[in-house]
Amino acid sequence: MLVDNGVLGDSRVQKTARSAAERGWEVFLLGRALNGPAQEWKLGGATVRLLPMEPVMARRRHEFRRAWLRYPLAYPPNGIAQYRAASLAAWNADLTVKAAQLDIAAREGTPPAALAAARRRLRAARLAWRVQRKWVWLRTGMLNRARSRRKLRNPWDRAYTMFWQRMLKDGAWRRLEPGLWDYERAFAATVDKLDPDLIHANDFRTIGIAARAKIRARARGRDIKIVWDAHEFLPGVKPWQDNGRWQLGNMATEREYAPYADAVMTVSPTLAEMLREAHDLPELPAVVLNAPAPEHGPADGGPVPDLRADCGLAADTPLLVYSGGGAVQRGLDTMVEALPSLPGVHTALVVPHPLRGYVKGLIKRAEELGAGDRLHVLPYVAHWHVVPYLAGADVGVIPIHHWPNHEIALITKFFEYSQGRLPLVVSDVKTMAGTVEATGQGEVFRAEDTSDYVRAVKSVLADPQRYRAAYDTPGLLEAWTWRAQVDVLDDLYRRLVPDGGADRTGEVAS
Template sequence: MTIDGPGAGRRVVMLVDNGVEGDSRVQKTALSAAGAGWDVVLLGCSPSGEVEHRRLGHADVRLLPMGGPAAGTGGLRARLLARGGPLLRAARWARRPVEYAQVWFWRAVEGDRAWRRLEPGLWNYERAFGAVIDELAPDLIHAHDFRMLGVGARAVARARADGRTVKLVWDAHEFLPGARPRRDNARWLPAHLAYEREYVPYADAVVTVSPALAELLQREHHLAELPAVVLNAPAVTTPPPDSSAAPDLRRLCGLDDATPLLVYSGSATAQRGLDTVVAALPRLAGVHLALVVGDAGTPYLRELLTTAARLGVADRVHPVPYVPHWQVPALLASADAGLIPLHHWPNHEIALITKFFEYSHARLPIVVSDVRTMAATVRATGQGEVFRARDADDLVRAVRAVLADPGRYRAVYEGPDSPLPSWTWESQAQLLDALYHRLLAGRPTKETTPR
């Protein structure tokens, strides 16, 4: 289906290193671009190992099987750790000197090309995506996050060698030097840093998620211009046409309207600080906690629930499954406060994360740890309270303050000075649309080629 509009007939291929489901930024980007008239094909990774086709609004979504030697190793590693964890961990530490030597040697020999030796599994993304991108012959490639940067850059280089001009937008979701390695070895971070450095020069434009991250990226990669900031704000006026109403959070937790309810929405990992919240619950009499998480069966969440049982508060902790991204603010709205208890980590300090804006559009007071950017925003707006990260006593103080006078914090969202109108995906999507047009200015539109 082709839509008449400013971008009609111009193909945008978006790349992401996940299965699309659950990645609200990627979904919103594809939905809004396709809605604006761009011919959008979103390529992601198939969880089933087979090619999958689906529609996302007017966008065409294709999930591609990864294959390769690195595919499927995560589950095996988890099973091995479960069976022989202590022994494997001792072996892992014994390998560290060898891994550091590998990093030093290949960086000395290959420079930024060293990732080919240190993390060869990155080639699996090229094998899965490369030929499909070439066949689609895009006018513009929108590469989400660092793994897709190289895939997009190589596709651009091949197109130019064939006499076609393709523009590349790199959407940097995080500051890689400050990221927690996703594999427990000494090679992962230096390999991916080298990979990112090699391919950044191919990007015609860089966009990212916060002003602080934009400044870091410009300094780290010596970018000629400051990356455009496209906030991870929720879509509030344009849900998909087949969307349904959000469930009621209190009903899911089995609670009445009078019961104090805190909510955390997002990934459940140790650095997100949920252990601090559980530790605070015994001192918050009658207060319940809803955990809107993707998988209630993860080891970390099971450990949290075990701790809650030991502290005598298990009946006040309620895991709740994810809902589609357009339903999240409505789901959260019946809570009394939204929690962001992050630990101090470089990427946490510079982020305005998705849940911050989702809580805001749910009109919730926000209780956030003293990570720099979000704490400063909350203090400036008055929409919540800040507590010391990992300090359960200070979290208790902040929660009590919010529950004692919720109207004071909710008032920030009303009236002419409300920050909410600019904290919408609709306003952010206009920035992306303008960027696409700037990059493709002077390029004639064309008939959409069959897919």
């Protein structure tokens, strides 16, 4: 299995690897070591290896040049800025120690005249250090602005993009998104050494790694099967880099290598239809829902974290919860802006990076609104603890904005909230809103409309049992479990590699 992240934050990948191992497959899950050396551990019966990856090819040509006209004082992009910052830190440490030595000398009776001369020298050195710090700060700031403000959208950049699209067609990713080669450099040798029968390639960055491994194996007389697991519809992704090339380059690599997949799986029936049409697939992709797997906890169970205890709240305090990534398009602003209109109601955000960037701004905004004490920002818990953890709230919220990928699937948190039997408040994105209206398990509000969100929350809090009763519908929650998805996954594998894995009684095939 291949994934382009550090594994621990990706519950779908972890569940898939562990479940495949439980069905008798020998599983090696290869991910990216985000910092530091290679790492390895066991995930159930699967072996996880994180491979070091240095993002060398990801750097654009302009990042190696100085912007003389726009930022004449900027450091050259050769690492000298980091060296200067480190040198300042070392100098400051030295000055701090010298000041401490003078204090010790004063207590031990050193003549005042000698101390006065030494203190004058130290003050002069401190002044020189402060001047140098401002100079380094100025030059480093210019370097950072030179790097960040080049968006690759000027006429020359657009012409460059169009030229390579016309010249190389789907191969244009080699020019538009060359950072994909960094993944190849990090993963290819390990994949070849493992010599797998099947590669499960997660999402768009790894399908190329799998396809090239398949081609190399074929040259050696080996046949590797590929399952491509498309987690989202790439044309509908909000690009994390607004440079005009990120999405075009990744879509090109996906188109080039999708034909090498022997089977495709994805997260929803709607996305399956879209993928078949976009890539002219010979068959409809299999659907494996992002349902939770609480059964994947450690054998000893361990203590289950308590959401209310982490928030310091009594059992009768109304609590709304959001669990997932923290980004503008996730709509968390709506939850914060609504706090003054929901007196006594608390909101918990369970996010991967509680004190960074966007989420840090939400904390500040809650304080400005006089509701800082009712916003609780908490880190992720292990994926097998998510359902009981979230079940401590009164309402599960999904306030996402209208983006193509938000419209087409029931996302992971939808199933997690549902398994926790939480009433839901969701924005009017197509698939989730339609499901909630059909089941009666919650209320729908207009995305980015704070007043309508407040209406929906008040409605649910007024009669939560009415919405919880929807979960008593026979078969509803059973269909939304990971156990129900594993047969689909294993059937797909066994169709491609009939003599692999285990038979239905659990015996490992020889």
